[in-house]
Amino acid sequence: MQLQRDGGVATIVLDRPGTKNALDVEMTDELTACLRDLQRDEDVKALVLTGAGGDFCAGGDVKGMGRSGPRNPEQRRAAMTRYRELTLALLGLDKPLVAALDGVAYGAGMSMALTADIVLVSSRVRLAMVFHRIGLVPDLGAWYTLPRVVGLQRAKELVFSAREVGAEEALRMGLALEVLAPEALLPRAQAIAQSFAGASATAMSLSKKALQASLQSELPTMLDLEALAQPIAAGSEYAAEAVRRFAAKEPAQFRWPSA
Structure with a gap:
């Protein structure tokens, strides 16, 4: 994970090369701690959350979970406690959060995007509540946030089907505010965040x-x-x-x- 500062704007970049920025234990804990620090930092007025390498976040590190072998209930509960803390850190921000989504935003990656105040996507973005594809249920607060963004029936359809949503459909559903060319995505997100830094x-x-x-x-x-x-x-x-x-x-x- 990278943290960049420019005036009153902090840009958090998810950066796990080779995994499409999938969330593992270390990055989950690091991101939670970073968000809490930025919440307390009075010099930070707005945040941007994005991903490196042309992708936002592929969700939880499923491959890493498989390599670590079977987990007992206590280990699974500990993992969900980490996600709970990350969700509370995201939704507990009282500063504007702008998410800039490129490439894949799957599973927990899409769930993170749903916690943002403003979501911008590139023209090549792909979002999906993929959990049911592998027999899991949505996490990182998506049962709470998704119906509030798209409505209950559409939320059920997205969760039940686990299907992929492209940029224009995301815009029509209200999952995204704007669709931009990939090269324009982060500059636009940072421009909006900088404008928030000039607000009360x-x-x-x-x-x-x-x-x-x-x-x-x-x-x-x-x-x-x-x-x-x-x-x-x-x-x-x-x-x-x-x-x-x-x-x-x-x-x-x-x-x-x-x-």
């Missing part, structure tokens, strides 16, 4: 947490949360500077980059 960290964190809670909350609850959050956002130094800039007709600190 307070407002971004409040909005992210509220939106994540919205699908299991009722309207009165969300209105109460809104009433609590807005005074916090409005009282920030960022908001005061934004109002000053607006009144002075100066450029805004935050602007979404054009495609």
Whole structure:
């Protein structure tokens, strides 16, 4: 795994050559620890998650599991505890996470992508909930995230069939926000992340947490949360500077980059 920093943006690159960046024990633990460190780092305002070598992530390291021999229930439970911690680290980020998917995003790789706030894909991307092909069930939180992204019936179809989804279908389903040429994928992801780095960290964190809670909350609850959050956002130094800039007709600190 590689970690690159540019201003307020941290780019995490999954990098296991020869495995299409499949998750093994070491990379799972390293990624979880990295996400927790970045969450605590006040200088980091946004994150990009991508893969090296033309692929995002092939999922769990199934070949490595096979080479290690049969595992007892305790060993399997330990492995799932690792995935639980990684899932919580991903979904627990209160900073924007942009995923840039090229090549394969299979199994746990697709599950990781579902935890991102913004998902960009290359024109050659291939996504699949492949778990049923090998007699397993989705992990890394996909039972929770997938229905929230594509709806319940479509989520069932993707899980039950274990079929592959290409770039344009991913766009139509809402699995991806944009489809880009492979060479344009990472620069676009980093441009979006850099724009987030210029936004209010307070407002971004409040909005992210509220939106994540919205699908299991009722309207009165969300209105109460809104009433609590807005005074916090409005009282920030960022908001005061934004109002000053607006009144002075100066450029805004935050602007979404054009495609």
